[in-house]
Amino acid sequence: MICCRSGFTLRASAFALLVASALPVVAQEKPGGIVAIGGSITEIIFALGASDRLIARDTTSNYPAEAQALPDVGYMRALSPEGVLSVDPQMIISEDGAGPLETINVLEAANIPFITVPDAYSAEGIIAKINAVGQAIGEPEKATQLAGDLTVRLDAVVQTARQDAGQEPKKVLFILSTQGGRIMASGQNTAASAMIEMAGAQNAAVGFDGYKPMTDEAVISAAPDAILMMEREGDHNSTVADLLALPVIASTPAGETGAVIRMDGLYLLGFGPRTADAVSDLSAALYGS
Template identity: 60%
Template sequence: MSLRTSRRGIARASAIGFTLVLTLVPLLAPPPGGLAMASQVEALPSGAQRVVSVGGSITEILYALGEEDRLVARDSTSLYPQEALSLPDVGYMRALSPEGVLSVNPDGILALEGSGPPEAIQVLEKASVPMVVIPERFDSQGIVDKITAVGQAIGEPEKAEAFAAKVAGDLDAAKKITAGVEDRKKVLFILSLQGGKILASGTGSAANGIIELAGGENAIIGYSGYKQLTDEAVIEAQPDVVLMMDREGDLSIDENELFSNPAIAATPAGMNRQVIRMDGLYLLGFGPRTAAAVKDLAVRLYGDEITN
């Protein structure tokens, strides 16, 4: 059974919500291992035209550069633009099947830092498929560096540098709109609320990065990555706003469920019923659309307080 066939059952059973969770997971702090173990090159072979993209932001960058014709497959976190969905899906970026990747006969792989598992990478190494690992960092410079790294990898450095400069300018402009805000909102990013247990973002994550870019403060700073919080920790954090991915189906968290949680109810966010929902990849992708996401989040946090 091919990887693509095996994924169909998962997709049918879990629908949009499950896909959004898979989209988020690689946007946490990248774990050790994965492609860091692979033999890395700075660029794919000259003229590489059968490229597999592993990482939603990498796929977005290739489309933004007008280099989408090189793509022969993408991973399951690559949900934008819509046209990318017509490409074969080689699986989730941290659970790649080497058979799925090799089935499209690639002459190169562009993969976001943290992809894997190591066993899959070892098989791809033995198959002598050139691989470029694209660094991931959750700040403005990280996005610029990602774009230039992709351009270098595909032999289009000048095109990528021009686009990176535009994106850098857009990010600077987006950050400036909250420059005059004095009372910074404390934001609690909640990944899930399974069984009433709050799984929330600390530092070192994409959620932390986007909150800071939009002029907010992460309400949780005592740890890195994502962890379950005790009720006491939530109440002590006193967030002004809850931020969540906009989901559908079984993984959605409605407002009654959220604000009836005793810990949330004891915070300013709960008392004032303040919640912001945004598309997961748009909010946390740290790619070409991040400047727009920063503006959207800032407007929803501060409204008339910001400078347009």
């Protein structure tokens, strides 16, 4: 659902109409004072040449490097209303899933346009997201151009990835974390699963949706040819050596060959303007092309 909170709501059934409409999402044609919540939203605004209208961003918005100079209002799933309102926003544009709900309710009641852009893990989802942001900031023509260029590039890299994979696509296990030796992996209907498939491979984790812990038996049965992980810091970080030292990983085909791929989280899973490049890089890491 896309929501524009300045006295009205746009529900899911109106999403296609919103994207296609020539009318601006808000009364102000090209608003400034924008707070971007979500890395892909920030990337899109920069790609549309409207970075000068941004006044703040959330912690996940670390690309491009210039974005990091903006005030940080906190992690998108743990926002405080005080942190967001302290920068005096004229508009808030957010990825779906921002929270907590109590904060969102306060922000929506502050008489500031609050737009939530749905996220879908597909080429069509990225295009819809770009067009929705373009409409919100009064740049529909630039959004159409950006979306068109991305469509062409993404179609080309996905086709190349499938050709490189041939008749035997590799099985890839995306591991979110290994805290306590427990494998937290990506099942179906996730950004990671969609990226694996776009790169010409198969998700080795089947039988569940979302991110869940896998038993040692399930990991061994999945028999991944490669392990995919995010480059990250803090408690969830695990070096390649640490990962390969886990007996359950060592017993898989990926562990035996040391096939571990690590990529920046926003680049890999953001589903924004750089997705075509991320698919190309992942495919190259898997198939050596």
